[in-house]
Amino acid sequence: MIPIRCISCGKAVSAYFDEYNTRIAEGEDPKLVLDDLGVTRYCCRRMLIAHVETW
Amino acid sequence: MVPDDLEVKEEEGSNMEIDVKSKNDNEIIFIIRDADFTFVNAIRRICMMEVPKVAIEDVHIVKNDSAMFDEVLAHRLGLVPLVSDAEATESLLLPEDCDCDDTCPRCTVSLVLKKKGPGVVYSKDLVSEDSKIKPVYDTIPLLKLKEDQEVELEATAQLGIGLDHAKWEPTTACAYKYYPEITIAETCDECQNCVEACPRGVLEFDQKTKEVKVVDVENCSMCKSCVRVCETKAIDIGYQEGNFIFLVETDGSVPPEEVLIKACDVLSKKADSVITFCEGGI
Numbered sequence: 001m002i003p004i005r006c007i008s009c010g011k012a013v014s015a016y017f018d019e020y021n022t023r024i025a026e027g028e029d030p031k032l033v034l035d036d037l038g039v040t041r042y043c044c045r046r047m048l049i050a051h052v053e054t055w
Numbered sequence: 056m057v058p059d060d061l062e063v064k065e066e067e068g069s070n071m072e073i074d075v076k077s078k079n080d081n082e083i084i085f086i087i088r089d090a091d092f093t094f095v096n097a098i099r100r101i102c103m104m105e106v107p108k109v110a111i112e113d114v115h116i117v118k119n120d121s122a123m124f125d126e127v128l129a130h131r132l133g134l135v136p137l138v139s140d141a142e143a144t145e146s147l148l149l150p151e152d153c154d155c156d157d158t159c160p161r162c163t164v165s166l167v168l169k170k171k172g173p174g175v176v177y178s179k180d181l182v183s184e185d186s187k188i189k190p191v192y193d194t195i196p197l198l199k200l201k202e203d204q205e206v207e208l209e210a211t212a213q214l215g216i217g218l219d220h221a222k223w224e225p226t227t228a229c230a231y232k233y234y235p236e237i238t239i240a241e242t243c244d245e246c247q248n249c250v251e252a253c254p255r256g257v258l259e260f261d262q263k264t265k266e267v268k269v270v271d272v273e274n275c276s277m278c279k280s281c282v283r284v285c286e287t288k289a290i291d292i293g294y295q296e297g298n299f300i301f302l303v304e305t306d307g308s309v310p311p312e313e314v315l316i317k318a319c320d321v322l323s324k325k326a327d328s329v330i331t332f333c334e335g336g337i
Contacts, residue, residue, distance in 0.1 A: 001123070004134040004195060005306075010227040012136050012306055015178075015192035041228070 008043035082304040083311040101318040109139035110222040113211040120204035133222045136191040136306040143187035149214045164212045172200025191307040228304040233294035235275040243289035249281035
C-alpha cells in the first residue's frame with residue numbers, strides 16, 4: 001500500500017495514486033501526469049514514481 | 056546580518072505591506088515588505104505547529120480480516136486529512152478546553168468504516184456523523200480486502216495541534232525566503248555563462264542591447280551557480296533586508312488564508328498573556 005502522505009512534506013499524495021497508475025498504463029508520460037496532477041515537488045514525485053505495490 | 060544601528064525607530068514595522076502573488080484553494084504565495092524576520096518566522100512556526108485542525112485520534116476496531124495490522128491501519132486513518140475549516144469546526148472544542156472527563160460529542164466526531172471484500176477500501180468509505188467533517192479526498196486507498204474478508208471499525212476524530220503530532224499540521228509546505236536581489240556590474244564581458252548556469256531560468260541575454268537581463272527575480276533560489284561560473288566576478292546575488300516571499304500550502308483541510316488568520320490569533324493571544332502577566336506583576 002502506498003503511504004497516505006509524502007514522507008518529507010506531508011502532502012496527501014496517495015489521493016492521486018489510482019489516477020496516476022491508470023494514466024501511466026494508458027501510456028502517458030509520468031512527468032506530464034505528475035505536472036497535471038499538481039505534484040510539483042520532487043519529494044512528492046518520488047513517492048509515486050518509486051512506489052512498488054507488493055500486496 | 057546584524058543591522059547597522061540597533062536602536063528601534065518609532066515607525067519601524069508599521070509600514071509593512073503585503074502583495075499576493077498567486078493564490079488557489081490550498082496554496083497562497085505573497086510578498087511581505089518592510090517586515091522583521093523574527094515576526095515572519097513567528098507566523099511561519101505558528102502556522103505549522105499551533106493552528107488546530109481535525110484528525111482521527113482513536114480507532115475502535117470491531118473486525119479486521121485484512122492482511123494489514125490493526126495499528127498500521129489506525130496510523131493510516133490518522134493521516135487522512137479531514138475537512139476542518141472554520142465552518143466545519145465551529146462547534147467543536149479542543150479536548151483540553153472541553154469539561155468532559157475523557158471524550159464527549161462536543162469535542163469529538165465519530166466516523167464509521169464498514170466494508171466487505173474483495174476490493175480496495177477508500178477514504179470515501181469513511182462515513183462521518185457530521186456531514187461537514189469528512190475526508191478531503193475520496194480517493195485515498197486505506198487497505199485491501201480479499202474474498203470474504205471484512206473490516207468494521209469506529210474512528211474518533213479530535214481537534215489537535217501540530218506540536219503533538221504531524222497529522223494535526225494544517226500546512227504541508229510553509230516557508231519564506233528573502234527577496235533576492237541580482238546585481239550585474241559593468242565588468243560583465245557578455246560570456247553568457249551565467250545564463251546557462253542558472254537552473255531556474257532567472258537570467259536572459261538580450262541580443263539587442265548585448266547585456267544580461269534579470270527576467271524572473273522571484274524565482275531565484277540564491278544558489279549562486281551564476282556567481283561561480285562568472286570569471287569577471289560581475290554578477291552578485293544578495294537579498295533585500297526586510298522583504299520576504301512567503302508560501303503557505305495546506306493539505307486541503309483548511310484554506311491557507313484561514314491558517315494565517317488563526318496563526319495571527321494565536322500570536323496575539325500569546326502577546327496578551329505577556330501583557331496580563333506584566334500588569335499583574337506590577
